[in-house]
Ligand SMILES: NC(=O)c1ccc[n+]([C@@H]2O[C@H](COP(=O)([O-])OP(=O)(O)OC[C@H]3O[C@@H](n4cnc5c(N)ncnc54)[C@H](O)[C@@H]3O)[C@@H](O)[C@H]2O)c1
């Protein structure tokens with residue numbers, strides 16, 4: 001049970017954490033800190049937080065758990081604003097979609113207090129953002145990856161894991177580097193592709209006609225292109241190296257498929273499609289189905 005939880009960035013992810021933790025009876029008082037007072041007031045009206053704080057120093061006074069849930073490029077600024085006021089027992093964690101940059105920013109801002117920062121990433125979300133998008137059951141049956149640091153006390157890592165478990169999540173552990181390589185492939189690249197495709201279509205002179213006839217295939221492929229541009233700008237740049245590796249590999253695949261199309265090579269196309277279909281079906285049957293069962 002946390003007496004005082006402070007959330008920097010009360011949007012989809014921070015707001016859902018607040019709702020889930022409260023529903024589990026694990027948070028006595030939740031304070032929200034943010035960049036927009038209007039949005040924080042809305043978060044309070046919606047019952048995500050108990051109080052709004054404008055001064056980071058006052059916000060973290062007496063806090064036992066602090067969650068950063070703002071776009072990842074804000075990490076260093078937020079941590080620098082609280083570093084001098086952190087009590088030694090306070091645990092700071094985050095929900096950022098990238099980990100290498102977040103850890104580097106935390107080391108810079110927290111210095112010798114880096115052990116108090118336990119990096120984490122809930123693998124759950126949706127394209128809507130802001131406090132209105134928060135859901136109490138967002139994390140049910142979903143994974144949270146903790147990328148613990150050598151300086152973290154095992155007890156603090158367990159406290160963060162327990163908070164996420166109380167929200168319904170299942171804990172996994174990776175190094176920050178492993179994390180960033182994995183999510184470049186299965187999260188960051190798909191978002192880049194979706195944004196690129198929709199932008200490409202929208203820029204065509206006959207875009208209105210194209211959108212008029214776009215249906216479920218387009219909707220399923222591009223849902224994530226409705227996500228927050230600021231958040232995805234930050235993720236894209238934060239995970240630049242791993243993402244470039246994935247973009248390059250994808251370009252090779254796309255070029256190969258282009259040649260198959262140009263050569264009318266039906267068997268080669270069918271082989272790629274069949275292999276992709278099998279992998280997709282296996283993923284849905286094993287991994288996705290397990291999440292649905294746990295959720
Ligand atoms: N959306 C997803 O699917 C998803 C999933 C997992 C992790 N994440 C990560 O969670 C974090 C939050 O994403 P979200 O989807 O909740 O976005 P969001 O836009 O819904 O919420 C972010 C909030 O942070 C606030 N904010 C911005 N700068 C701030 C600052 N300097 N100090 C305090 N607050 C600030 C914004 O005003 C906003 O209310 C991001 O780091 C993102 O990478 C997102």
Ligand SMILES: O=C(O)C(=O)C[C@]1(C(=O)O)C=C[C@@H](O)C=C1
Nearest residue numbers: 097122123124125126127187224
């Ligand atoms: O469902 C979505 O809309 C998401 O984009 C969620 C999603 C993803 O699966 O890629 C996006 C970013 C995260 O860091 C974790 C999850």
